[in-house]
Amino acid sequence: MASPAPRFPWTDPNAAPLIRFEGVSKRFGDFVAVERVDLAIHRGEFFSLLGASGCGKTTLLRMLAGFETPSDGKIFIDGIDMTAIPPYERPVNMMFQSYALFPHMTVAGNIAFGLKQNSLPKPVIADKVKAVLDMVQMGKFADRKPHQLSGGQRQRVALARCLVKEPKVLLLDEPLAALDKKLREQTQLELVNIQDRIGITFVMVTHDQGEAMTMSSRIGVMNAGVIQQVGTPVEIYEYPGSRFVADFIGAANMFEGTVTVDLPDHVTTTCPELEHDLTIAHGDPVTVGTPVTVMVRPEKMAISRDKPAEGLNWAKGSIADIAYLGDVSTYHVLLASGRKVQVLQTNLRHTNEQPLTWEDEVHLGWHPANALVLTR
Amino acid sequence: MMLYSLLALAYAFLYLPIVVMIVFSFNASNLVTVWGGFSTKWYGELLHDQKVLDAAWLSLKVAMTSATLSTVLGTLAAVALVRFHRFTGRTLFTGMVTAPLVMPEVITGLALLLLFVAMEHAFGWPAGRSMTTIVIAHTTFSLSFVTVVVRSRLAQMDASLEEAAMDLGARPLRVFMTITLPLIMPALLAGWLLAFTLSIDDVVISAFVSGPGATPLPIVIFSKVRLGVNPEINALATIVVALVGIAMAIAGRVALGREQSRRV
Numbered sequence: 068m069a070s071p072a073p074r075f076p077w078t079d080p081n082a083a084p085l086i087r088f089e090g091v092s093k094r095f096g097d098f099v100a101v102e103r104v105d106l107a108i109h110r111g112e113f114f115s116l117l118g119a120s121g122c123g124k125t126t127l128l129r130m131l132a133g134f135e136t137p138s139d140g141k142i143f144i145d146g147i148d149m150t151a152i153p154p155y156e157r158p159v160n161m162m163f164q165s166y167a168l169f170p171h172m173t174v175a176g177n178i179a180f181g182l183k184q185n186s187l188p189k190p191v192i193a194d195k196v197k198a199v200l201d202m203v204q205m206g207k208f209a210d211r212k213p214h215q216l217s218g219g220q221r222q223r224v225a226l227a228r229c230l231v232k233e234p235k236v237l238l239l240d241e242p243l244a245a246l247d248k249k250l251r252e253q254t255q256l257e258l259v260n261i262q263d264r265i266g267i268t269f270v271m272v273t274h275d276q277g278e279a280m281t282m283s284s285r286i287g288v289m290n291a292g293v294i295q296q297v298g299t300p301v302e303i304y305e306y307p308g309s310r311f312v313a314d315f316i317g318a319a320n321m322f323e324g325t326v327t328v329d330l331p332d333h334v335t336t337t338c339p340e341l342e343h344d345l346t347i348a349h350g351d352p353v354t355v356g357t358p359v360t361v362m363v364r365p366e367k368m369a370i371s372r373d374k375p376a377e378g379l380n381w382a383k384g385s386i387a388d389i390a391y392l393g394d395v396s397t398y399h400v401l402l403a404s405g406r407k408v409q410v411l412q413t414n415l416r417h418t419n420e421q422p423l424t425w426e427d428e429v430h431l432g433w434h435p436a437n438a439l440v441l442t443r
Numbered sequence: 444m445m446l447y448s449l450l451a452l453a454y455a456f457l458y459l460p461i462v463v464m465i466v467f468s469f470n471a472s473n474l475v476t477v478w479g480g481f482s483t484k485w486y487g488e489l490l491h492d493q494k495v496l497d498a499a500w501l502s503l504k505v506a507m508t509s510a511t512l513s514t515v516l517g518t519l520a521a522v523a524l525v526r527f528h529r530f531t532g533r534t535l536f537t538g539m540v541t542a543p544l545v546m547p548e549v550i551t552g553l554a555l556l557l558l559f560v561a562m563e564h565a566f567g568w569p570a571g572r573s574m575t576t577i578v579i580a581h582t583t584f585s586l587s588f589v590t591v592v593v594r595s596r597l598a599q600m601d602a603s604l605e606e607a608a609m610d611l612g613a614r615p616l617r618v619f620m621t622i623t624l625p626l627i628m629p630a631l632l633a634g635w636l637l638a639f640t641l642s643i644d645d646v647v648i649s650a651f652v653s654g655p656g657a658t659p660l661p662i663v664i665f666s667k668v669r670l671g672v673n674p675e676i677n678a679l680a681t682i683v684v685a686l687v688g689i690a691m692a693i694a695g696r697v698a699l700g701r702e703q704s705r706r707v
């Protein structure tokens with residue numbers, strides 16, 4: 068339908084975003100559910116709001132749909148201020164977490180409902196309903212009532228009911244939360260494919276980081292009403308901007324320390340929990356003496372009996388625990404300082420010379436480029 | 444065994460008087476307490492008693508009108524109380540709409556009578572005690588019952604259904620007519636039947652607001668009994684019991700059906 072969107076529209080400083088939040092806050096009485104959110108979402112994006120339950124994701128989405136009014140700030144869609152525009156006139160459609168299918172209407176009736184509001188001629192409505200039902204593979208169920216459908220089928224009908232309106236933005240509130248694991252993974256890919264095909268901008272709310280990472284072009288990580296970081300899945304995993312994001316997305320080893328050397332291409336820190344100073348090539352700007360957190364992902368560390376090569380950061384300890392998961396194993400290594408470190412290792416060979424086991428003395432090594440300095 | 448004896452005793456206590464009344468309405472004898480064989484003659488006599496027929500017709504009209512009025516008004520009140528969360532005095536209104544449920548009927552009747560008299564004095568309307576005053580009075584007290592029934596149904600309804608309809612482009616009135624109303628219809632029917640039943644057997648409030656020109660059936664029965672019970676009254680009362688029974692059975696069915704169809 069739409070012309071293919073550029074791959075990374077958010078990197079173009081001249082691109083006009085489709086959705087813009089400007090200093091949007093929402094208070095319920097004294098409680099601040101959403102706090103001063105500034106956010107730009109571009110045409111054709113699959114944008115996810117990711118955060119723990121209760122952090123204000125749904126509230127943000129409901130403000131975009133028009134069900135809640137911001138206490139402060141403004142929301143623009145396609146450059147138009149939405150403040151005074153009621154939900155039934157906004158160019159967005161929302162897929163509710165409960166799906167909110169009308170129980171007294173058939174599947175076809177549910178889908179036709181939105182088209183009837185546009186007073187389209189009956190044959191046009193019938194054609195569009197049929198086309199969208201075929202697209203979500205629900206053609207055979209047009210005459211069923213919602214209570215005669217499975218959870219996955221209801222989810223498809225709810226999606227079709229929104230898509231048939233051809234909105235500028237589709238809002239999805241935890242669209243897959245009610246499905247079981249297998250169906251969820253399959254539906255994730257289907258949703259991404261549909262979005263790719265029709266080119267509508269999707270804004271999804273989820274508390275499942277795997278889901279957000281798999282599906283999204285960009286992710287906004289939320290905590291207690293505040294957007295902590297916005298970035299592509301790679302950016303927020305590899306270069307988290309704060310301790311919170313580093314800890315929330317994936318697993319992370321974090322060491323508290325102080326900067327001792329500050330050079331253009333790297334810094335050196337001492338960490339009380341580690342015997343050796345660390346060299347780090349990425350992270351926030353710092354000066355000598357700044358207290359920092361050094362973050363290393365478990366899979367970025369190598370574990371072996373031998374001392375790592377010169378130039379790598381390293382630490383020594385003994386294996387306290389091994390979690391064998393088949394493809395990978397997680398080793399919990401106890402350092403002399405009493406600190407435990409997680410290391411993830413792919414199980415490459417069947418005949419490891421002598422497999423690492425409990426109590427083994429091991430060295431951990433990681434490259435300066437694989438550690439990150441965080442100050443927030 | 445013990446359980447069944449107790450149940451039998453309790454239900455005999457509840458229903459024996461009615462059963463006796465129904466049985467004796469088919470009594471051929473003129474004496475209420477002496478069985479003189481089966482007959483439907485008292486039902487026949489009823490058909491010729493113009494006063495009773497007029498009263499029955501009036502009661503029916505009053506019950507239908509007041510049930511309809513109180514269903515419309517009660518539904519509006521329930522929607523306002525449930526769907527509009529933040530307006531000044533919501534708690535007060537919620538309390539006030541249910542207070543008449545526990546208000547002694549004598550007080551309600553008296554208050555209405557005083558109001559009607561004062562209004563007639565001030566505006567010349569309503570002129571005397573008539574069907575109008577009975578309808579207004581019955582609507583007033585049925586309203587609370589309807590509001591309570593509809594309100595609980597609305598409160599159970601998933602509010603995101605209405606939001607979804609609005610999201611799909613329906614204006615608020617459309618949303619109400621196409622989504623809310625069909626989904627709360629069973630509660631409206633139940634409320635209507637409840638209001639109908641309350642109206643058709645009301646004596647106390649009617650006693651205050653009815654007049655010589657407009658006397659509803661329960662009042663006629665009541666005044667006939669004062670002159671002594673005769674089998675004709677038994678027949679009349681049996682018909683009322685049958686009507687109320689049917690209404691309650693329909694209300695029950697509607698309530699049951701709604702439970703079954705609601706499970707999505």
Ligand SMILES: Nc1ncnc2c1ncn2[C@@H]1O[C@H](COP(=O)(O)OP(=O)(O)O)[C@@H](O)[C@H]1O
Pocket residue numbers: 095098100118119120121122123124125126127
């Ligand atoms: N209408 C409301 N009135 C009062 N508090 C609300 C309302 N809606 C949401 N909240 C509160 O705002 C916070 C954020 O809610 P929500 O946006 O639903 O979180 P999430 O979708 O991230 O789980 C929660 O603590 C919730 O209790």
Ligand SMILES: [Mg+2]
Pocket residue numbers: 121124125240272
């Ligand atoms: Mg939510």
